């Protein structure tokens with residue numbers, strides 16, 4: 213195999229680009245820019261894998277350490293701690309990182325490879341040319357072919373549809389919020405929190421971008437609250453988070469994003 217064509221602009225696309233480039237294979241990345249927000253947790257294994265792609269010191273500068281997993285139940289306004297799991301004594305590299313920063317670091321690392329070419333075009337269609345070859349048609353009307361095409365364009369991308377067909381499974385709502393606030397950051401410093409309520413559960417953890425402090429919140433409504441939950445009523449489920457700006461995503465039962473709503 214001499215060359216590979218990667219479709220996507222996320223963690224998977226840039227990871228694949230670096231790995232193929234390290235094997236001296238010619239890489240072209242067809243990438244469409246989308247808004248990225250929030251953060252990723254990095255397990256010790258994930259951290260070690262990243263050090264094969266990005267300089268370790270650069271990663272260390274951009275991650276936020278997580279030393280404890282705290283599981284709490286919320287009943288009315290009463291908080292009861294159920295578990296306080298000490299991560300630090302077992303794994304010293306559990307952390308979180310801004311998704312935007314992570315993608316930029318991976319992309320910068322890929323760009324440094326001479327055999328990586330970035331094409332800022334969106335893949336619009338995959339066309340079967342014959343039994344063994346597929347062509348990609350972009351939004352600028354260009355056709356691309358390659359020895360291998362990698363679909364890293366996400367769960368709602370054209371590659372998945374081409375391979376698996378349309379997914380008509382039922383969708384469920386999930387909500388996300390990022391808050392830039394030192395006080396909120398202090399309250400969740402070094403913690404991965406899971407808060408269980410009768411309406412659903414919250415996942416909360418801190419991250420930073422260039423010393424600026426953020427907290428990443430996810431709310432997954434229970435089956436009973438799927439219908440009535442919306443971006444405006446989430447704060448009332450968590451007595452402490454009285455912040456607006458929740459963004460809703462629709463995911464299928466495998467937790468795959470189908471659609472993001474910036475504003476409901």
Ligand SMILES: Cc1cc2nc3c(=O)[nH]c(=O)nc-3n(C[C@H](O)[C@H](O)[C@H](O)COP(=O)(O)OP(=O)(O)OC[C@H]3O[C@@H](n4cnc5c(N)ncnc54)[C@H](O)[C@@H]3O)c2cc1C
Nearest residue numbers: 220221222223224242243244246252253334335365366469
């Ligand atoms: C609600 C929710 C919360 C999550 N929270 C966490 C979390 O807290 N921690 C964690 O570790 N993980 C979390 N995840 C999982 C994580 O987001 C995914 O595993 C990860 O983003 C997948 O990366 P990816 O590169 O495969 O796809 P994506 O991140 O979806 O990237 C796909 C890329 O392809 C580009 N693209 C799309 N179509 C085209 C096209 N036609 N042509 C060219 N480019 C295209 C898009 O612009 C995008 O940049 C969460 C997922 C969901 C659904």
